[in-house]
Amino acid sequence: MYRKNRLRKNEEFQIVFKQGTSVANRQFVIYSLKKEGQEDFRLGVSVSKKMGNAVTRNRLRRTIKEAIRLRADEIKQDLDFIVICRLPAVELEFHQFKESLYHCMRKAQVFKGMKKGKNTSS
Numbered sequence: 001m002y003r004k005n006r007l008r009k010n011e012e013f014q015i016v017f018k019q020g021t022s023v024a025n026r027q028f029v030i031y032s033l034k035k036e037g038q039e040d041f042r043l044g045v046s047v048s049k050k051m052g053n054a055v056t057r058n059r060l061r062r063t064i065k066e067a068i069r070l071r072a073d074e075i076k077q078d079l080d081f082i083v084i085c086r087l088p089a090v091e092l093e094f095h096q097f098k099e100s101l102y103h104c105m106r107k108a109q110v111f112k113g114m115k116k117g118k119n120t121s122s
Helices: 010-019 054-070 087-091 094-107
Strands: 021-024 028-034 042-046 079-085
Touching (some): 010 028, 054 087, 054 094
Antiparallel strands (some): 021 028
């Protein structure tokens, strides 16, 4: 991910947590906040120490960023969102991991062409 596409400061995370909306499935929680006039989406990733050692946590972060990178052109540009990883995600293989993340992202209406109130089940 490019530096311009990352949330890095605690204040930026807190704004999304407090003002944004959240959706979840078993493996992920996504907080999202629409930011008018923003040219590129920004992503924050949070992986708790409960998930395992540093090697495991960094692998999960890299996997999330790679899955997002693969579909970056389909993500709404005026959005800040945070992906929080839950413990069941540790056991998933990459394909299952991606599908679970994309499912949660569809629920959060992160992808372009999705409107509020539109049926997003799949």
